[in-house]
Amino acid sequence: xxxxxxxxxxKITKRGQNVTFRCDPISEHNRLYWYxxxxxxxPEFLTYFQNEAQLEKSRLLSDRFSAERPKGSFSTLxxxxxxxxxxxxxxxxxxxxxxxxxxxxxxxxxxxVV
Amino acid sequence: xxxxxxxxxxxCAEGRAANLPCNHSTISGNEYVYWYRQIHSQGPQYIIHxxxxxxxxxxxxxxxxxxRKSSTLILPHATLRDTAVYYCIVRVGNNxxxxxxxxxxxVKx
Numbered sequence: 140x141x142x143x144x145x146x147x148x149x150k151i152t153k154r155g156q157n158v159t160f161r162c163d164p165i166s167e168h169n170r171l172y173w174y175x176x177x178x179x180x181x182p183e184f185l186t187y188f189q190n191e192a193q194l195e196k197s198r199l200l201s202d203r204f205s206a207e208r209p210k211g212s213f214s215t216l217x218x219x220x221x222x223x224x225x226x227x228x229x230x231x232x233x234x235x236x237x238x239x240x241x242x243x244x245x246x247x248x249x250x251x252v253v
Numbered sequence: 254x255x256x257x258x259x260x261x262x263x264x265c266a267e268g269r270a271a272n273l274p275c276n277h278s279t280i281s282g283n284e285y286v287y288w289y290r291q292i293h294s295q296g297p298q299y300i301i302h303x304x305x306x307x308x309x310x311x312x313x314x315x316x317x318x319x320x321r322k323s324s325t326l327i328l329p330h331a332t333l334r335d336t337a338v339y340y341c342i343v344r345v346g347n348n349x350x351x352x353x354x355x356x357x358x359x360v361k362x
Contacts, residue, residue, distance in 0.1 A: 168359065181340060
């Protein structure tokens with residue numbers, strides 16, 4: 140399968156712990172996006188990479204959140220000192236170069252903070 | 254990016270065409286219209302997109318009005334597996350996509 144891959148699919152963590160999620164985009168897709176989705180809501184944009192450069196960050200991305208995309212391939216999203224409000228589905232999407240291209244999403248990582 | 258307006262929910266009989274409307278009255282000339290759907294607990298699935306012309310693929314058809322202020326996604330023969338939340342999004346260039354609440358489509362037997 141050459142789709143967007145996210146790992147892990149599910150994560151349960153205690154409040155205050157740090158967690159890290161990984162996203163492997165479709166090969167040769169230079170654009171990578173992170174979204175967060177809570178129950179009953181549409182996905183909310185968090186951040187966007189073009190190759191290894193992080194070009195945009197949402198106000199939702201507090202200081203406890205950090206994302207990286209070393210070498211412009213896979214990306215990681217880390218949440219430090221997790222809070223119960225961080226419980227959500229974290230989605231990754233990737234898109235190829237050029238305008239008018241569609242983005243493809245992974246199956247997401249569901250985070251539960253207890 | 255332009256804002257979109259969609260009905261909160263719709264029903265459709267199995268085997269019939271499902272027509273999902275979307276208003277994007279503030280769309281600019283270089284913004285594309287994208288449709289995605291999300292089945293419970295899965296990531297959004299790309300359906301179709303277009304700029305000016307109507308588009309058709311193996312999943313659906315996209316009809317964009319001449320003034321581009323609205324569009325309709327058509328699922329020609331809805332099945333129970335098409336029950337999902339459908340999102341209409343407009344986006345320009347390399348920008349991210351901003352999702353609204355979407356339309357919850359329920360296909361009934």
